Amino acid sequence: MSNIYExxxxxxxxxxxxxxxxxxxxxxxxxxxxxxxxxxxxxLALRILLPIDVxxxxxxxxxxxxxxxxxxAEAGIDSAWSGVYRPISLRHILPAxxxxxxxxxxxxxxxxxIGVMAMLISYAVRYGMLRNRLRRGRPLSPHTAARMETLCExxxxxxxxxxxxxxxxxxxVCGWLRPVLVLPEDTPVEDKILLHELxxxxxxxxxxxxFWCILRALHWCNPFLHFVFDRIGNDLESLCDQRVLExxxxxxxxxxxxxxxxxASEKYARMPATSSISNGGRNVARxxxxxxxxxxxxxxxxxxxxxxxxxxAFPILAGTQDPxxxxxxxxxxxxxxxxxxxxxxxxxxxxxxxxxDTWAKGILWENGLFLAAASPIERQEALEAxxxxxxxxxxxxLIDSGSELSMADTTGGYWLFNLEEHPDGRVxxxxxxxxxxxxxxxxxxxxRLNAEIDSRPLSVGYVLFCVEAAPTPDGYAVxxxxxxxxxxxxxxxxxxxxxxxxxxxxxxxxxxxxxxxVDVRTVHWVDDDIRRANVGLDSNVTFPVPMVPxxxxxxxxxWTYAKYFYGENPDGALPEQSAGLQIIRLDSPExxxxxxxxxxxxxxxxxxxxxxxxxxxxxxRVSGDPYGCVMSGSGSGDRNSGSEWPLIPHRYAIRVxxxxxxxxxxxxxxxxxxxx
Amino acid sequence: MRESAVIRPAVGRILWGYVFIYLDINLxxxxxxxxxxxxxxxxxxxxxLKEIRPSAGLLKTxxxxxxVWEAGRWILSxxxxxxxxxxxxxxAGYLIGVLSLYxxxxxxxxxxxxxxxxxxxxxxxxxxxxxxxxxxxxxTLLLLPFPWQESEGLILLILGILLFLILWTFLxxxxxxxxxxxxDENGDK
Numbered sequence: 001m002s003n004i005y006e007x008x009x010x011x012x013x014x015x016x017x018x019x020x021x022x023x024x025x026x027x028x029x030x031x032x033x034x035x036x037x038x039x040x041x042x043x044l045a046l047r048i049l050l051p052i053d054v055x056x057x058x059x060x061x062x063x064x065x066x067x068x069x070x071x072x073a074e075a076g077i078d079s080a081w082s083g084v085y086r087p088i089s090l091r092h093i094l095p096a097x098x099x100x101x102x103x104x105x106x107x108x109x110x111x112x113x114i115g116v117m118a119m120l121i122s123y124a125v126r127y128g129m130l131r132n133r134l135r136r137g138r139p140l141s142p143h144t145a146a147r148m149e150t151l152c153e154x155x156x157x158x159x160x161x162x163x164x165x166x167x168x169x170x171x172x173v174c175g176w177l178r179p180v181l182v183l184p185e186d187t188p189v190e191d192k193i194l195l196h197e198l199x200x201x202x203x204x205x206x207x208x209x210x211f212w213c214i215l216r217a218l219h220w221c222n223p224f225l226h227f228v229f230d231r232i233g234n235d236l237e238s239l240c241d242q243r244v245l246e247x248x249x250x251x252x253x254x255x256x257x258x259x260x261x262x263x264a265s266e267k268y269a270r271m272p273a274t275s276s277i278s279n280g281g282r283n284v285a286r287x288x289x290x291x292x293x294x295x296x297x298x299x300x301x302x303x304x305x306x307x308x309x310x311x312x313a314f315p316i317l318a319g320t321q322d323p324x325x326x327x328x329x330x331x332x333x334x335x336x337x338x339x340x341x342x343x344x345x346x347x348x349x350x351x352x353x354x355x356x357d358t359w360a361k362g363i364l365w366e367n368g369l370f371l372a373a374a375s376p377i378e379r380q381e382a383l384e385a386x387x388x389x390x391x392x393x394x395x396x397x398l399i400d401s402g403s404e405l406s407m408a409d410t411t412g413g414y415w416l417f418n419l420e421e422h423p424d425g426r427v428x429x430x431x432x433x434x435x436x437x438x439x440x441x442x443x444x445x446x447x448r449l450n451a452e453i454d455s456r457p458l459s460v461g462y463v464l465f466c467v468e469a470a471p472t473p474d475g476y477a478v479x480x481x482x483x484x485x486x487x488x489x490x491x492x493x494x495x496x497x498x499x500x501x502x503x504x505x506x507x508x509x510x511x512x513x514x515x516x517x518v519d520v521r522t523v524h525w526v527d528d529d530i531r532r533a534n535v536g537l538d539s540n541v542t543f544p545v546p547m548v549p550x551x552x553x554x555x556x557x558x559w560t561y562a563k564y565f566y567g568e569n570p571d572g573a574l575p576e577q578s579a580g581l582q583i584i585r586l587d588s589p590e591x592x593x594x595x596x597x598x599x600x601x602x603x604x605x606x607x608x609x610x611x612x613x614x615x616x617x618x619x620x621r622v623s624g625d626p627y628g629c630v631m632s633g634s635g636s637g638d639r640n641s642g643s644e645w646p647l648i649p650h651r652y653a654i655r656v657x658x659x660x661x662x663x664x665x666x667x668x669x670x671x672x673x674x675x676x
Numbered sequence: 677m678r679e680s681a682v683i684r685p686a687v688g689r690i691l692w693g694y695v696f697i698y699l700d701i702n703l704x705x706x707x708x709x710x711x712x713x714x715x716x717x718x719x720x721x722x723x724x725l726k727e728i729r730p731s732a733g734l735l736k737t738x739x740x741x742x743x744v745w746e747a748g749r750w751i752l753s754x755x756x757x758x759x760x761x762x763x764x765x766x767x768a769g770y771l772i773g774v775l776s777l778y779x780x781x782x783x784x785x786x787x788x789x790x791x792x793x794x795x796x797x798x799x800x801x802x803x804x805x806x807x808x809x810x811x812x813x814x815x816t817l818l819l820l821p822f823p824w825q826e827s828e829g830l831i832l833l834i835l836g837i838l839l840f841l842i843l844w845t846f847l848x849x850x851x852x853x854x855x856x857x858x859x860d861e862n863g864d865k
Contacts, residue, residue, distance in 0.1 A: 020767060020771075023771070024771060024774065027737070027738065027741075027771075027775065028778065030734065031734050031738075031778065031782070032778075059764075059766070059767040060764070060767075300785060300805065300808075300809070303781075303809055303812055303813075304777060304778055304781040304782075304812055307777055307812050307813065307815075307816040308774045308777055308778060310816055310820065311770065311773055311774055311777065311816055311819045311820065312770065312774060314770075314820060314821055315766070315767065315770045318821070
């Protein structure tokens with residue numbers, strides 16, 4: 001925890017959870033046993049120990065509110081430990097200021113941190129003083145010691161060191177590792193009070209008290225949580241009462257109630273690592289009401305108590321609503337815009353696919369908030385300034401796409417070509433957008449491409465962005481890593497080998513009968529698209545408007561283009577009539593090359609095919625040119641992510657044919673550095 | 677008045693209450709078996725059972741809260757809306773879920789207790805307690821935010837178990853009603 005805003009987010013989230021539990025306990029005050037009433041606080045304990053980063057929204061979007069508040073509060077001031085564009089991020093619950101304070105918010109956090117230390121030191125000092133005082137206590141009188149021994153024997157409890165101390169009004173247990181049962185020297189102590197304290201000892205209530213005291217110190221400046229911790233202490237006492245009553249019967253229970261009644265006027269000072277039968281007048285009155293209501297709760301109630309606690313655990317520990325409230329991020333007023341910016345800081349993309357998808361949508365729809373969510377945190381300030389400057393009533397409006405995309409075909413969606421995952425977690429790809437045409441008169445290149453678009457029917461332009469999604473402490477962020485390139489082609493030819501879209505890699509080998517070459521291009525798609533007809537650039541894609549920061553890649557295609565340059569053999573001889581190839585993809589080192597039997601194809605054969613036995617073939621008639629090539633007609637098949645087929649095969653086996661006869665076999669092996 | 681004369685019609689109302697709660701017949705957006713009515717029937721039955729079993733009176737408040745919630749859902753469903761969205765409503769939804777777990781557990785437990793006190797431990801009380809426990813565990817699992825819907829097999833399994841649970845509830849309550857009807861008739865004779 002490094003600044004006051006993180007503390008506020010944590011303490012308010014804990015408060016929300018506590019309030020929810022208080023309401024729930026109120027509903028079940030007379031229905032569920034004191035065991036459940038106290039036990040359910042374990043959820044609050046877990047909630048306190050879990051930083052809010054684990055589960056953002058505990059019933060309410062508190063982190064978002066605090067982040068928005070921080071943005072407003074920090075605007076124009078220079079804090080050392082927080083900033084407008086530094087999102088709150090709580091990785092642990094202990095205050096850990098780093099460096100010297102500069103601003104008011106820094107000083108407030110320092111005061112909080114000092115307060116935690118002061119409270120813990122105060123506990124230690126008070127406990128030390130109490131132990132010191134107990135050292136001067138007398139051992140129990142023989143009569144009292146005998147009574148205690150009898151009680152332990154009857155109820156199967158273990159005793160501990162016990163002392164009588166002058167000036168005390170009530171009995172209590174002090175300490176956990178070396179507990180001491182403390183009795184007032186001047187006042188005789190009833191057996192039931194002894195039993196109560198022995199039960200505190202038996203169930204290690206002093207240790208639990210110490211635990212709650214430490215948690216109280218962490219939230220010392222939250223008055224509501226002080227009230228909650230007091231209630232927890234009272235519930236612990238009520239649970240002890242329940243345990244006492246379960247061991248008494250009839251008249252003895254009434255007598256126990258009378259004993260408590262006699263303590264109703266006493267004041268109570270909470271002491272860490274202690275437990276006491278008297279916890280203040282008002283609380284004693286509440287406990288007496290519970291005793292009047294006492295019943296032996298049926299054994300079966302344990303099942304529903306556990307089930308109810310399990311159901312409660314999820315909203316309290318894991319959070320509730322989807323953190324991306326209003327995920328379409330289209331604010332229409334300044335306050336909503338500030339809130340949306342806060343949202344983009346808090347809800348970063350958690351996957352590379354989510355980051356690429358969000359960024360692409362930001363470009364396509366000119367939405368700066370999407371870009372802010374998927375760009376490095378360092379860009380937030382600049383993006384916000386641009387959005388404010390370009391605001392034309394739509395507060396998230398941002399033209400970041402450049403003039404190349406001024407006529408982007410938003411129905412065309414986007415495509416991710418040649419996705420590569422690097423060992424350090426970065427994911428690079430070519431992001432392609434389709435444009436109806438380029439703006440005229442902006443550059444000679446765009447004019448030339450427009451002329452191409454105009455001259456060939458059904459042609460479109462497309463823009464390739466070279467991007468990278470890199471893991472950062474705040475999630476995945478996308479940056480452009482190269483130059484944008486512009487192209488034009490008929491829509492139906494965009495998936496062809498010569499469409500202009502670069503290949504992912506190329507493998508080549510020259511043999512005795514010529515040269516073979518394999519080019520591979522991949523295209524990925526993300527799981528948030530609603531409809532995608534096919535994966536080529538001639539399809540239309542519809543995306544849902546909201547951001548999907550945790551999207552996954554749901555599938556990919558691999559396009560393989562194999563060529564045989566049959567005129568590039570050493571002696572330069574061309575086949576007389578036909579040339580061809582068969583290509584097999586070998587996905588693992590253990591896969592064996594299994595070409596079909598080398599029957600003669602025949603010199604007249606030509607065409608291409610894909611065989612179900614795992615190879616593709618293509619043949620051409622030799623036209624008399626000094627060289628030529630044969631391309632595989634296979635392309636790819638759709639494969640879903642999670643398929644056992646690897647994206648890139650281990651090897652390609654190619655058999656070339658000249659005039660219908662198998663001429664030579666090649667084995668091309670993919671290596672990581674085989675670039676296109 | 678003999679207790680059986682009070683218990684039999686009360687159990688009948690509770691049985692009908694479960695019909696409304698478990699079954700939905702939709703005419704367009706209109707569910708003609710609103711859950712809220714089911715809870716009201718049960719609350720009516722509990723009012724008469726309270727004399728015989730005081731702990732039944734503890735269910736009045738949670739039952740009323742659930743009935744109001746279900747009434748709200750039913751009214752919103754007529755407009756094609758849902759009681760969902762804002763965080764507070766989600767929190768309220770969890771509260772209702774927990775109340776509901778307790779409500780049905782206590783209700784079936786009380787009915788089992790009444791049956792046991794009248795000597796129907798084997799034939800009625802035991803099965804009711806087993807039903808109570810099974811229902812509680814199953815409903816807890818369904819309330820937990822696991823992605824049940826992602827597996828078709830799991831959806832079918834859960835549907836099957838729910839159907840079995842519904843049938844079991846009707847059979848168990850029907851058996852209790854018959855038992856007290858016989859007791860009532862024997863008492864008349």
